[in-house]
Amino acid sequence: MEIKNICCIGAGYVGGPTMAVIAQKCPDINVTVVDINEKRISAWNHENVNNIPIYEPGLSDIVAEARGRNLFFSTDVDGAIDKAEMIFISVNTPTKTYGIGKGMAADLKWIELCARQIACIAKDDKIIIEKSTLPVRTAAALKDILYNTGNGVKYQILSNPEFLAEGTAVQDLLNPDRVLIGGDIDTEEGLEAVKALCNVYARWVPEKRILTTNVWSSELSKLTANAFLAQRVSSINAMSELCEKTGADVNEVAKALGMDSRIGSKFLKSSVGFGGSCFQKDILNLVYIAKSFGLDEVADYWEQVIIMNDHQKRRFADNIIKTLFNTVSGKKIAVLGWSFKKDTNDTRESAAIYVADHLLNEEAEIVVYDPKVEKDQVYSDLDYLNTRSKEANRKNLKVSNDPYDACKDAHAIAILTEWEEFVEYDWEKIYENMLKPAFVFDGRNLLDVKEMLRIGFVLKSIGKPQPIKVMADNTALAS
DSSP: OOOOEEEEEOOOOTTTHHHHHHHHHTTTSEEEOOOOOOHHHHTOOOSSGSSSSOOTTTTTHHHHBBBBEEEEEEEEEEHHHHHHHHEEEOOOOOBBOSSSSTSSSOOOOHHHHHHHHHHHHSOOOOOEEEOOOTTTHHHHHHHHHHHHSSSSSEEEEEEEEOOOOOOOOHHHHHHHHEEEEEEEEHHHHHHHHHHHHHHHTTTTTTTEEEEEEHHHHHHHHHHHHHHHHHHHHHHHHHHHHHHHHHOOOOHHHHHHHHSSSSTTTTOOOOOHHHSSSSHHHHHHHHHHHHHHOOOOHHHHHHHHHHHHHHHHHHHHHHHHHTTTTTOTTTTTEEOOOOOTTTTTOOOOHHHHHHHHHHHHHOOOOOEEEOOOOHHHHHHHHHHHSSSSHHHHHHHHHHEESSSHHHHHHHHEEOSSSSGGGGTTSOOOHHHHOOOOEEEEEEOOOOOOOHHHEEEEEEETTTTSSSOOEEEETTTOOOO
16 A cells, blocks of 8 residues: 555644654655644744754754644544544543542543544545554454444554653654554455554554564553553662662762663663653553452552652652751742743653642742743642642742742752753852752762762762761751
């Protein structure tokens, strides 16, 4: 099958960048990204390409090259579906907040709506590709909907999960470890559909990195990959607490582990906890699937990864309270970083949200600075938790466009995202303008401990011994 037109339903963090790279690498294929969110589509079409809705290093340049040539962003969902031979479904699949499976299962209502819309519009055969992260055997549900509500059109359902890390998404797309494509490989029609998608990626991805499986293996591989990565983060964070009690340094422990070829060094950086749209959602989904099959021990094993991550965030916030003489009421705390990791403006499940919420419960006065996250997003994240009224959130938390203003007159600073610019700040200037003792809680182990102590800060780092005491002249020295 020759692919001339691709449609992607969903202009979010996966659909937008993925389709931009496909359009750049396949100039002979028209790629149309559609979404019912008019504001989002308008942002993708903004005349200044630096104002597109997703910040990823290198993405603006790729969009600038392909947009208007063979990359289009539109709200005409029906038109794009009708024209395309290949349709990617890349809509949100959040954790259910209602009904059976609440708090664990994936909410597939948007996936189902996409399937019904495709079935209603399609007049010729289509290849449907699951790009969203989905539970195992979702393809079967899609097939049932498409064939039972359609009009004789034949469909092939493929699974093509994304393995993107936000902040490096463009490089992950340009040079992937692997491209995974699952399909009905036991039939001639299924193999043809798999081959059609393989041929798209083969324009720039070496053949040996394109892996084909049955559709169920592909769906489960995505959930498993995220679960394994999150498990490593929770494992090293569990050890960080033990390090603090024993005098060990978690960075040194991680380095020793990482040099073991059987373990490797990636995802062994201790922090305030993992965030993002995938890890927690996918593990909870895995837990729900395991429980639905009666595999309680499997479910309990993976659920502990989430429990540890929640504990790390709560422990970090509690440490701020305890260190600030058991109260933060009325005290200004500067939060540096709101996105869940550097080089992205994505805030979903960011540790900063939960740390700030915990401190607001203790009546702290918080000022947030993040180089890429807008003020409205910060408030939206807090409001979503529904912990307190919107008015209370805006009264007790402010957002600053200047990190030095954010830190001025603060009792403490909490670093919650590993933005590299934080290292380069004039920390002596920040120290001079803070209340003393001047506390810094480094949730990313970003700062130079010796230099911060030399300046005079009381520094608390995750997973490191705390050889710090406050002297009468407010300097901090090793115990």
